Amino acid sequence: MNNVTFYFNNKKLENFNEIWTNRILFEKIQELKLTSPCDIFLIRPSYENDNPFEIIKSMDKTKKIILWYMDTLSEELYYLHKKEIRELEHNITIIIPDFHLNGYDLPYKVYNNYSMADCILEQQQLDRKLIKYFNKNSEKLYRQKHFLSFNGNIKPHRVDLLSFVLENNLLPKFDISFNSHFWNQAGQSLHLDLKSTSTYTSTKLNLPLYYNSYVDVVTMASSHSTEDFPRVYIDEKLYKSFACMKPFLIIGQYRTLETLKELGFKTFSEWIDESYDTEVDYEVRMSKIYNEIKRISNFSIKEMDELYFNMKTILLHNSSQLGIHIHKTDKKILGIFND
């Protein structure tokens, strides 16, 4: 008995088969020899009814309780949960993947985890020989496209990107998907590599596709963040760019690049105008990104190739930093149990 109980959907979790992220960390926690009991509630914010607070309130108040958010919280939900958390009288620790750049304003200690970085790292390790092979092969071949962008779910900033690409006749410069999570539905879709029948493939690396282009235009889960409540959420899409050694432009929340740098990653300001990252206004930020896409799309493939190989040191750094970032994060979280 290690005294740790995991809850998922407010039910005791028997195994981690259904858990898509942080699984390796959970297994490490299970191996710890804890002297006092600890209940860990895994919360999926996107599931409306995934609310553990009623159960927690009924629990012994001396127990150590961890609220472990598996996914990003919207601003509204965060405020709702904050209210609930403040009412708890337990020994609470919160683990959340969103970086709140002005702090969390909670009476408990908050730690950041990661969303699916561990799955991508695992895949990177599984595919390491092939990644090395594709890297080597890249020295022989020009890639066909300037940009790669995955936009499986429709979101406003993804619609904006696609509109920009179409209006500026940039489609031939892109490997781009749009609305591709939804097969056989009315409306326009651009399909790149998702199969209608396959199981969840977000953690797999489609290396032939990644190595067919030079720069990833990563459309994050959210582009919403404000000056009063600046937040950054990083998901698997960006981790895949690290694993596949791709430079990137980020269409997401402002200050994402700043957060990445704080986590030890490097970005591409020597070659790409990254001033978009400090621009809080969405329209202005997008306009700056569009200008960069336009500028880069004017490069010949040979120029793109030179640009790419000039970034090699940073790409290698980010590729190995992924593992370091996870290791550091895991160490901090495991430290909770030593307190």
Added chain:
Amino acid sequence: MIDIIYMKDCNDGKFINIKELEEIWDNSYFIKKFKNIEDFVSNEINLLDVNENWPDNFIMILDGDNIEVILGYLQSQKTLISYLQDSKCRVFVTIKEGGVNEDGYTYYEFEGMSPDHEYAQRSLDHYVQMNKIPKGNVVWMSPEYLIDNEQQKDFPFVQKFFNKWELQLDSIKQEYYHPHMLDIFKNGKNFSRPKHFYCVSSSPRGHRLDLINFLKDNDLLKFGNATFFSNAHGEIENNEFEILGDRDLKFDSEYYWEGRDKTGDWSYLPTYAINITQCFNSYFQLLTGSVYETDENCKFPFIFYNEKLWKSMITLQPFIFLGQPNTISMLKKFGFKTFHPLINEDYDKELNNEKRKVLVYDEIKRLCSMSIEEMDKWFWDMEDILIHNYNRLTEYGYEHYDEFISLLKEKG
């Protein structure tokens, strides 16, 4: 031990005598990565100095690219002729790349023309017959497969099919692509591919021009990754043909004709290079042979296997082949599997050049009309065949070299 005098044409019309075993490895007879031929060369070959006394029962290998240079050399070697007449030696000759770029794609040596014809006077037939050399003492190693073996009884020399492009590509596969291609292939099950086909045709030839026009006229280029006439070989001026698709190979053309690139890595060279990203982003290959036109009444119908078929097997892709008839059925004879009925391969039996083209085009149209979902299912239904061919490539190479070794060991 087998005594061999190895003579190599260094592209200047003169043969030099190779005396070091390490120097016989190139892209003609002796290609590395096959243990059987490597062991044979190491343990059973004794290279001779052409200027020293010749023993009985040696073999002279002429490694050249130009039949006129080869014949010129043979005719100038009077002692060699007497050795051949007395069955004290055998001569192996080859033209590395076959006759594709010579004499309108066919060998006049095979055409059975009148002995008085100007070309016939300069043929291997003429040399052997004029000098009354016993048939088995001159062996013609040809990368062209003669379909009708019965016809070969008319030759005054031994003709052997030497599938040098297969051996060369499998050697490249073993050195640079195996086992990565299998791993990428298996990982690919998780994803669909964005394009239907992949097609590379660097050198301009009539049937390739027709193919582009067909793809353009039917708005099919959007279904593929295609590169035509990229001038990779430096054979043509860019402005003579429209270049379709991007140049995808990074190599320095000034080194190409010397058969190397600046890294010393052969897999960079256009003939051997495989664009794995484009291959694994498409489902099937549209292959164009080096030769297309076939004379239905030709006395010596042959098939020339260029590098393309073998490349598609390395990247585990099915193919449609726009080239000589019977190419597919002969592949089956070599132990490979093809794709009928998933691909209608009736085109392979059609001797009429125009009708064959129409059959190929119809099949391209049909496949391009499939949705990506349909194509994905269609593709994975061929998984076993694709893996078989990938593995068979190496097995076949070994078998081919076993035959070559036996041939070298035969007595004249």
